[in-house]
Amino acid sequence: MRKRPAWVVQKSAPENRSGVEKNESDMVKPQFHCDLWIYFTIQNWILDFGRPIVMIILPLEWFPLNKPSAGDYFHMAYNIITPFLLLKLIERSPTALPRSAVYISIITFVMGASIHLVGDSINHRLILSGYQLHLSVRENPIIKDLKPASLIDSFELLYYYDEHLGHLMWYIPFFIILFLYFTGCFTHVKEQKKMPLAGWILLGPSALYYWYLVTEGQIFILYVFTFFAMAATVIQQGHKGFVLDSNGLFLFYNFILTLGLVVVWVAYLWNDEVLRKKYPGVIYVPEPWSFYTLYIKDSH
Numbered sequence: 567m568r569k570r571p572a573w574v575v576q577k578s579a580p581e582n583r584s585g586v587e588k589n590e591s592d593m594v595k596p597q598f599h600c601d602l603w604i605y606f607t608i609q610n611w612i613l614d615f616g617r618p619i620v621m622i623i624l625p626l627e628w629f630p631l632n633k634p635s636a637g638d639y640f641h642m643a644y645n646i647i648t649p650f651l652l653l654k655l656i657e658r659s660p661t662a663l664p665r666s667a668v669y670i671s672i673i674t675f676v677m678g679a680s681i682h683l684v685g686d687s688i689n690h691r692l693i694l695s696g697y698q699l700h701l702s703v704r705e706n707p708i709i710k711d712l713k714p715a716s717l718i719d720s721f722e723l724l725y726y727y728d729e730h731l732g733h734l735m736w737y738i739p740f741f742i743i744l745f746l747y748f749t750g751c752f753t754h755v756k757e758q759k760k761m762p763l764a765g766w767i768l769l770g771p772s773a774l775y776y777w778y779l780v781t782e783g784q785i786f787i788l789y790v791f792t793f794f795a796m797a798a799t800v801i802q803q804g805h806k807g808f809v810l811d812s813n814g815l816f817l818f819y820n821f822i823l824t825l826g827l828v829v830v831w832v833a834y835l836w837n838d839e840v841l842r843k844k845y846p847g848v849i850y851v852p853e854p855w856s857f858y859t860l861y862i863k864d865s866h
Contacts, residue, residue, distance in 0.1 A: 598812040600764045602655055607768055609651070610775045613644035618855065621690050631691050641683045649676055652743050660811070661750035668746065671739035678735025685728025699853065700844055700860040729784065737785045741792045744817065748796055751814025752803045761815045769816065773823035778854060780828055786851045789828075793821045 621629075621637035629635040649672050656668055693699065696708045703722045704710055712718055780789045796818060800810065810818060832851055835841055840860060841852045 598762050598765055599655070599658055602651060603768050603772070603816060605651055607772050607775065609644065609647050611771065613640045613647065615775060615778055617641055618690060626694065635687065635690070637690060638683065638687045641686065645676060645679045645683065655747055656743065659747055659750040660753070663746050663750060668743065671742045674735055675739040678732055678739070681727055682732030682736055685724055685732055688724060689728050698859055700840055700856040702844060733783050733785060737783055737788060741788060745792055745795055748814055748817050749799055751811050751817070752808035753811045754808060761812045765812060765816045769819055769823065773820050773827065776820060776824040777827035777831065780824060781831060781851055782853050782855060784851065784853065786828065786849055793825065796821060
């Protein structure tokens, strides 16, 4: 019998060891991404929710109306940090996700958030000049008497970019990425069905932010569609013997709690005639900042 050359034996040994290491890594249980969820929660509250608050609190002299405001810089930071965190989240997915869908979603997200940055920046300057968010563009006192009347069409176009096109291009890819990540959060390991204490602590502030996102962004239909898709995925994977890991549970509980908060919010303002006029139709989900300009702003 011929002996194998020494170099073949030496080469095959590392390959076998690397194969064992790969199998062992496959057996590692998925960990709860506490760091990423904390980063998401903090930057969402500061850079998104806190953005208009900073614009109101800081003196107007610091940021003239013809220059970017503090909120604009917050929005710029959000447009950079959030895609980065989403990419890091995708990197940690236990399963391989379609790269093309992820890349297209990230690109569209950045473009939509940038469109919203411009529209929202001008919109908040209009608020400082007396613009009322609970009224339509043509009904606002500072706009309805503009001359020539074609200027009103321009402001309606600005509103469309800010509140419709910008939001759709921002939030649709955002929820697509979350859903794609969610589809990879299933495991056979029963122990991973438990969410750690850190997840329960983060659940409240995270869901409260998503309540703000759904109501202020006017994306209730998109949110409900995503939630139903997630629920259908849980049922389908359950029939195959898979259960959600801790990260999947965190996302799923987030959506459930957010839905409850939105229902409470709508029920509280169900009979408000002024807001009903601005938000006609079957889907009635008032924006928090419209509520602010209607009932809180003048009281301070």
